[in-house]
Amino acid sequence: MAAYQILIADDHPLFRSALQQALTLGLGQEAQLVEAASIAELEAQLTHKGDWDLVLLDLNMPGAYGFSGLVLLRGQYPHLPVVMVSAQEEAAVVQRAREFGASGFIPKSSDLETIQHAVRTVLDGDTWWPQGEAGAVLSEEAKAASAGLASLTPQQFRVLTMVCDGLLNKQIAYELSVSEATVKAHVTAIFRKLGVRTRTQAALLLQQLESMPS
Numbered sequence: 001m002a003a004y005q006i007l008i009a010d011d012h013p014l015f016r017s018a019l020q021q022a023l024t025l026g027l028g029q030e031a032q033l034v035e036a037a038s039i040a041e042l043e044a045q046l047t048h049k050g051d052w053d054l055v056l057l058d059l060n061m062p063g064a065y066g067f068s069g070l071v072l073l074r075g076q077y078p079h080l081p082v083v084m085v086s087a088q089e090e091a092a093v094v095q096r097a098r099e100f101g102a103s104g105f106i107p108k109s110s111d112l113e114t115i116q117h118a119v120r121t122v123l124d125g126d127t128w129w130p131q132g133e134a135g136a137v138l139s140e141e142a143k144a145a146s147a148g149l150a151s152l153t154p155q156q157f158r159v160l161t162m163v164c165d166g167l168l169n170k171q172i173a174y175e176l177s178v179s180e181a182t183v184k185a186h187v188t189a190i191f192r193k194l195g196v197r198t199r200t201q202a203a204l205l206l207q208q209l210e211s212m213p214s
Contacts, residue, residue, distance in 0.1 A: 004123060005032040005051070009042045009069075010058040010085065015108065019056060019085075019115070026116030039063030039072070043154050046073075052080060053123060056106070059086035059093070063161060065206050067100050068149055072157050074101040075150030081122050094130060100146055104128035145208040148194040156193075159186040164203040 004027050010016045016035045023033055036042040040063050046052070061069050073082050081103040086093065089107040097105045104127050106118050118128040152160065155176075162172045169187065173180040187199075196202045 003030045004053050007034050007045055007052050007055045009036040011037050011062050022112050022115045039069050055082045056085050057082050059084055070100050070102055071146050071149045083122055145205045151193045156186050156190050160190050163199050164206050
């Protein structure tokens, strides 16, 4: 069995490759490193196998709105450490990652040794944050959005992102290969969990988790 099993979720192939090399050098050849280029691919890996040691999650991933990918993982896999990796390094962004339940935050500008140290720190059961991290307190609206999203199933989350992208129920049904009635049932459940009544309200709530604080 591999010493460490880590999922690298980033939509940029070059950065995934760079992380692979950094972690192989830092953790040894026996580390199992698997890549995912979207939230859907990440979910597929987690569904197939649940006992990963760590997820390294890019902040802006296809299939997610800012921090919504992190919130989804924290809701579905509360014991799985998730470290955010991002080119957005503002203190308020780092603070929001902490508030939404991340175990750490690695700026993409970090050098090789910093990345290796951060990952090892979290694998050892601690958290890792950039020096001088401080800043914004999560708004009540964002906290409510986080709690609602954390209660969604992965399929409901997919439906929600499609709703927010402007797709009609018929289009969502086609994309997910399910009936329109199934989509309607999902939308009803999503609205109930999020405490909203319309698609517009759902979209506005999801935007509370966009990567940059207002």
